[in-house]
Amino acid sequence: CAGIKDIENRTWKTNFRGRVLIHASAKGEYAAWVLNKEQMLEVTKKGVWSNIAYYKTSAIIGSVEIVDCIKGSESIWADNRTFVHKGEITHLWHWVLKNPVLFEKPVLNIKGKLSFWESGYDELICPECGKNCIERYGQYYGNMRS
Template identity: 45%
Template sequence: MKALSIKQPWASLIANGIKDIENRTWKTSFRGRIYIHSSLKKAGNLPNILTEEQAWYITSKVKEMPQKVDYMPFGAIIGEVDIIDCVINHESIWAEKTNGVIVGNEFHTNRDTKIIYNWVLANPVSYKEPILNVKGKLSLWDFPKNNF
């Protein structure tokens, strides 16, 4: 099955059904179930990397917003999720936006604008026991089911 390496805390937020978008600078035509791999690097401490709207959403979903991501597993397969779409400028609070205009079925930007693709995710499952000590890779990569 395919896997995607994602920095913490984003990986755990996806696995726990809080974050429904993964932002990438490349689009994917892949649709289906993937493993969520938490990379060895973290994106930062949760309170410092969230917008106000995202912080409010998390606090409405969980009792306390964690101040640190140190308790989250790193270098591990922590769950599964379905990729159901890949779009630009999704309405989700988790979607990074790209400046530009849609003309017909095409998205047009300035030459200097980096397009951010919003991978739409659904049906997350967080593993009670992560598969530890898994080295990640760039892009979508294969992780054999018989590894656990």
């Protein structure tokens, strides 16, 4: 949701299209990124490394729209290696991402799970400021920035 990736690589296809909340795991995997030269240039150009202290763990940190699910994307973020699945050689699925939103105020202390899961949070438009907001059971968590 920092706006640098346009592809999420997964071993499984999704038919879901729409906005999803982004959860940062408890492990803080940011330091473990292995980037190629093109990816490093993109990350540096967007200023992500300078903001790395901002990113929280065990938190809902933003949202993004999944607009398609394909194989063979030419994005610098697409992993086009093959792997074996159920005895067949195949490629990873590329979830095509658009319109990322980074929350101004992440929702902290949220335990994640594998795959899609219900968070109990809804994204909405604030009637006062017109910005995206996040709400859980009527409790307001503040504006998000895109």
